[in-house]
Amino acid sequence: MRGYDQADITAAVEKHWGAISAGQAEDKLKEIRRLEKALNPKVLAKADLRNGRKIYQSTCFACHQLFGEGMKLGPDLTGSNRADTKYLLENIIDPGSLVGLDYQLHTIVKNDGQVVAGLLKEKTADALGIAVIGGGQVTVPVSGIRDHKVSTTSMMPEGLIANLTADETRDLIGYLQSPRQVPLPVVGEIQVGDDQLKVAEVNRGTVQKQNMEGFKADSWSGNSHLWWTQGQTGDRIVIQFESAEEGPHAVSAVFTKAHDYGIFRVKLNGATVVENIDLYHKGSVITTGDVSLGSHPLKKGLNQLVVELLGANPAATPGKMFAIDHLLLVPE
Incomplete structure (x- = not known):
């Protein structure tokens, strides 16, 4: 303009x-x-x-x-x-x-010399409401104003x-740019991305890395996930990942949900950590967010995640697919 x-x-x-x-x-x-x-x-x-x-x-x-x-x-x-x-x-x-007009800096000098600076949020014939940094709001009576200046400079x-x-x-x-809130980092946490998850066994179907840049309803670490397709009820995949140290860890995972995804059981080093998780989601392809797998002893070096296909939600489109974005390991 x-x-x-x-x-x-x-x-x-x-x-x-x-x-x-x-x-x-x-x-x-x-x-x-x-x-x-x-x-x-x-x-x-x-x-x-x-x-x-x-x-x-x-x-x-x-x-x-x-x-x-x-x-x-x-x-x-x-x-x-x-x-x-x-x-x-x-x-x-x-x-x-x-x-913008709503975000111009108002600087007010009161009759007693006190200075109030912030954004004008309320205005009446008798008083001005000024929002100040930190989230508070100060009410200044018009009769108590010695000087009032409006700056075009951004706060x-x-x-x-x-x-x-x-x-x-x-x-x-x-x-x-994230479409969803994420947890704050935890001191010592280690993220194991899909590029660090190694498929040790799959008895049916195909496991590959899928680029997720085209799916805008959510975000995936590295813009990809590890994707298992063409599995049937009763099938399983075995995924290996490394831990830098031995001992108890809080373990969580982020999976993908979509209209053609299945229901799965998840085991970690032989112990069932999720009895069943339904990854069906009507509409957009999204992630589950962090799913806690609990606290478990991990071995230094290779550990094993087994994913068993149990079936599908009655509302799901045929497919029974599965995908994992990453694991999060926090030593305890």
């Missing part, structure tokens, strides 16, 4: 939408382009979403909500266009390029990700 270079158009836009900057500085544009290229789908597929949530809590939590977590000072990110990497980078690196500081490593930036952006 500013490109029209007409004062009346600019004034109308800023009246209804907020202040528009004269344009992004070249250094910011270069940084956005650099990171957009660096954070390509293959890189983001390796993002540690749990670590990304941890970084979110230290960089974004104080002002923004995502999946119901965080403060309501800034825009709620849950419904934003966060799947678009460029959109995220533009808003993080150059937050002042477009500042969101620049340089939020400047001190993050490349991996941390990847993890944060990956988490911001």
Whole structure:
């Protein structure tokens, strides 16, 4: 809009939408382009979403909500266009390029000299309600205001990700793009991805790695899972994975659910850890999220997961398929 270079158009836009900057500085544009290229789908597929949530809590939590977590000072990110990497980078690196009316900084000096700075949330003839960083709201009587200024500068500081490593930036952006909430990381946890799960036995059907980039309703670590197809009731697959140390571990797994998936029993090193799990899901292909397999002694080196096909949900499409995204091991 500013490109029209007409004062009346600019004034109308800023009246209804907020202040528009004269344009992004070249250094910011270069940084956005650099990171957009660096954070390509293959890189983001390796993002540690749990670590990304941890970084979110230290960089974004104080002002923004995502999946119901965080403060309501800034825009709620849950419904934003966060799947678009460029959109995220533009808003993080150059937050002042477009500042909506609801997010302009109000600085009030009270008659007693106290300064209140934040966003205008309520306005009556007698008082202003100012939301401040940390989630609180301060009511300031109009009669007690000595000075009131509105800034077109964003309250969101620049340089939020400047001190993050490349991996941390990847993890944060990956988490911001996640379609679902993920648990926070646990100290010492080890993720065993589908590329580290080795098929030792399959008595029927085919087991292969399936690319999941085209399934947008959820996310898979590495954008893939280990996929078993063409199995029949009574069949099984044996999956081996390595543990770096011997001893008790809390073990969990993330499986895939879809309309043509089956019902399975899961055993770990000979012990039944899930009597039956129904992986049928009507509609979109999604993950189960973390499914606890309990606490179990693991051997140093190879351990064994056995998946037995029990049947299918009556509502399922024929297929009885199975897939696992990853295991999570936490030494106890």
